[in-house]
Structure formats: structure tokens, C-alpha cells
Amino acid sequence: MNIILHDNGLHLRLAPLTLTRPVGDLRWGIMTNAERWESWIPEATISFQTEAYLSTKFPRIDGDHSIEVNAAIIPNEIVAAAVTMLEENQILQSEGTWIARRGTASEVVQLLGEHPIELKNRWDLFERNDEVLVADYFLLTGGLESEPLSATNLVIGDPDLIYLEEGAVVEGATLNTTGGPIYIGQDAEVMEGSLIRGPFALCEHAGVKMGAKIYGATTIGPHCKVGGEISNCVFQAYSNKGHDGFLGNSVVGEWCNFGADSNTSNLKNNYSLIRSWSYEKGAEVETGLQFMGVFMGDHSKCAINTMFNTATVVGVSCNIFGGGFPKKFIPSFTWGAVESSTIFELAKAKEAAAAMMKRRGLDLTEGDHAIFDFLFKN
Numbered sequence: 001m002n003i004i005l006h007d008n009g010l011h012l013r014l015a016p017l018t019l020t021r022p023v024g025d026l027r028w029g030i031m032t033n034a035e036r037w038e039s040w041i042p043e044a045t046i047s048f049q050t051e052a053y054l055s056t057k058f059p060r061i062d063g064d065h066s067i068e069v070n071a072a073i074i075p076n077e078i079v080a081a082a083v084t085m086l087e088e089n090q091i092l093q094s095e096g097t098w099i100a101r102r103g104t105a106s107e108v109v110q111l112l113g114e115h116p117i118e119l120k121n122r123w124d125l126f127e128r129n130d131e132v133l134v135a136d137y138f139l140l141t142g143g144l145e146s147e148p149l150s151a152t153n154l155v156i157g158d159p160d161l162i163y164l165e166e167g168a169v170v171e172g173a174t175l176n177t178t179g180g181p182i183y184i185g186q187d188a189e190v191m192e193g194s195l196i197r198g199p200f201a202l203c204e205h206a207g208v209k210m211g212a213k214i215y216g217a218t219t220i221g222p223h224c225k226v227g228g229e230i231s232n233c234v235f236q237a238y239s240n241k242g243h244d245g246f247l248g249n250s251v252v253g254e255w256c257n258f259g260a261d262s263n264t265s266n267l268k269n270n271y272s273l274i275r276s277w278s279y280e281k282g283a284e285v286e287t288g289l290q291f292m293g294v295f296m297g298d299h300s301k302c303a304i305n306t307m308f309n310t311a312t313v314v315g316v317s318c319n320i321f322g323g324g325f326p327k328k329f330i331p332s333f334t335w336g337a338v339e340s341s342t343i344f345e346l347a348k349a350k351e352a353a354a355a356m357m358k359r360r361g362l363d364l365t366e367g368d369h370a371i372f373d374f375l376f377k378n
Contacts (some may be wrong), residue, residue: 094110177198181199194208228247287311
């Protein structure tokens with residue numbers, strides 16, 4: 001079976017996170033949707049129907065039994081079962097939203113049960129992270145036994161809602177599960193003095209530094225390093241916020257870095273509802289939310305003591321520095337962004353990205369080069 005995760009027209013609505021990846025490769029909860037489908041249907045081949053410039057890195061794979069799946073839908077047991085039973089030329093729907101389709105999709109099949117969790121706006125990534133994280137937790141840990149938790153830790157709430165994968169290290173931390181479960185991935189580490197409230201996920205090879213304060217629902221993606229104060233945030237992977245400073249109600253891409261003592265405002269001084277930049281509309285839009293921090297695209301970084309306005313949107317490969325507040329919308333390849341700015345030249349941007357990736361033993365791929373080239377030209 002070939003499961004093809006379809007962006008469903010959300011490429012710009014979910015930007016800047018989706019400027020460098022398909023919708024199905026966004027981390028939300030503990031996993032990406034590609035990883036969830038692998039968990040539900042291990043025998044399936046997972047691929048993507050996405051923007052042409054992303055397809056070098058994220059290709060579509062067709063076969064004799066191909067099913068297009070709406071990448072904005074979080075699969076559960078009912079959805080996975082219904083998709084496996086989908087026959088040729090059928091389309092699976094729920095409350096007017098298509099879930100999956102085969103062939104001409106001329107025959108409509110209604111999904112039984114409640115409408116699954118659906119990603120509609122980029123702020124859903126933190127707004128609904130609690131629901132998705134809890135579902136992922138029980139999907140990943142159901143029927144399994146956690147590695148033992150060290151007696152040096154203080155547990156508040158149900159200790160059975162703490163799960164440690166093999167190689168995970170947690171020492172001298174306070175873990176509170178009264179708000180939700182805590183998941184510590186393979187070879188991840190929580191250092192001493194950390195205060196963590198669930199729901200919380202620390203993915204494989206990630207780390208929480210000494211004395212960190214983390215409120216749920218928060219996801220720290222693979223190979224990320226975090227410290228300071230974090231509340232209701234999602235880190236994709238390979239990004240760092242290693243020092244003091246507050247980050248709240250925010251989503252951070254891959255290969256990002258926050259300088260020491262950088263802070264994000266997540267609430268307006270007059271407590272009014274928030275407007276935020278939309279790539280889809282080319283203007284600010286009403287969000288209906290009162291709390292929103294920063295959305296940061298891949299390979300972007302900020303200097304020490306950076307102060308982000310409420311609902312700041314940062315594109316791909318930006319280098320933010322200077323006194324005062326940066327603008328609320330910072331286009332990709334911006335160098336500066338406070339008093340003045342210029343263009344972060346493509347060759348130098350690639351050089352900086354390659355240098356950071358090399359520290360983790362990785363290189364820019366042909367697909368990465370294609371993405372950088374397209375975004376810089378557009």
C-alpha cells in the first residue's frame with residue numbers, strides 16, 4: 001500500500017513552517033503525520049503530494065495500491081481502519097472534509113464516529129498540541145513498560161503517566177503529570193533542577209538543560225536543546241534555545257537558534273485579540289486568539305537579548321539582531337530586521353546552514369539546495 005500525504009492546499013496557510021516541508025512532515029504532538037501513518041500501517045510506503053520545489057526532497061511514490069490521504073488529518077484507529085478498507089474510486093469523508101481517496105473518488109463513504117483532529121491554521125500547532133500529544137503518548141506507549149525513573153526525581157501526580165524510552169536520562173527533576181503525561185524519548189536527557197509540567201514530550205536525542213521551567217503542552221523535537229522558560233511550544237527538530245529567556249505559544253522550525261536572554265511577548269499589553277501575518281493572504285489576519293508568540297521558519301536565528309513582538313512571523317534563513325523590537329513579519333533571507341536590514345545572500349545562507357548541520361554530522365542535500373534556491377528567487 002502507498003499512502004500519499006496530500007498538502008490539501010495548506011502550503012501557504014501553514015507557512016513559514018511549510019516553506020521547507022510538506023504538511024505531512026510537520027511535527028505536532030510527539031510525531032509527524034508521516035510517522036503516525038507508519039505506526040498505524042507499518043507495511044505502507046509513505047510519501048508526499050506537495051509543492052513542486054519540495055518534491056526533490058519529499059517525492060511522491062505511486063504504486064498498484066495508492067491512496068491519497070489528507071495530511072491535515074491526525075489519524076486514529078478508526079481513520080486508519082477506514083483507509084485500509086477503502087476500495088477503488090472511493091473517497092472517505094467526515095463532516096464535509098475529505099480524509100482519503102482512491103482512483104476517481106466518485107463514490108463517497110462517510111467516516112463513522114467523531115470527526116478526527118484537523119490542522120486548519122498554523123496556530124493550531126500549539127493551540128491543540130495537548131490533544132495530539134496525549135493521543136500520541138498512548139499510541140506510542142500502549143502495552144509497553146517504561147524504563148525505570150530515577151529516585152532522584154520528584155513526581156507530582158500519577159507516575160504511570162511518565163514514560164522513558166531506552167537510553168533516556170532524567171535526574172533531579174520535578175515532573176508533574178496532573179495536567180497530562182510526560183514522554184522522554186530514546187537517549188534524551190532532562191538535567192537536574194528542571195521543572196516540567198505535562199503534557200510534555202522530549203523526543204529522541206533532545207535535551208532539557210539545568211534549571212529549565214517548562215509548561216505543557218510542549219513538544220521538544222528530536223536533537224533539540226532547550227533551557228530557560230518555555231510554555232505551550234512546539235520545536236520541530238535540531239533547534240536550540242539553550243539559555244534563559246521566555247518562549248511561549250510558539251512554533252519553531254528546524255536548525256533555529258535563540259541567543260541567550262531572548263524573549264517572546266505572547267500577550268498584547270491591552271489584552272486584545274491578536275492579528276498575525278498570513279503568507280496566504282499577504283497581510284495580517286485575525287486569529288481570534290489572545291496568546292501567540294513567534295513562528296520561526298527553518299535555519300533562522302536571533303542574537304542575544306532579542307525581543308520579539310507578540311505574534312511575530314519569521315521566514316526561512318533569517319539572521320535577526322539589533323537593539324529594539326524586530327518587525328512583526330520578517331521575510332526569508334533577512335539580515336538584521338531591527339533598525340535596518342539587508343538580504344542574507346544565498347551562498348552565505350547556505351554556508352551558515354551547512355556549518356550548523358555539520359555540527360550534527362549532517363550535510364545539505366540536493367533537496368535542501370533546491371528549496372533554498374527556490375525560496376531565495378521567490
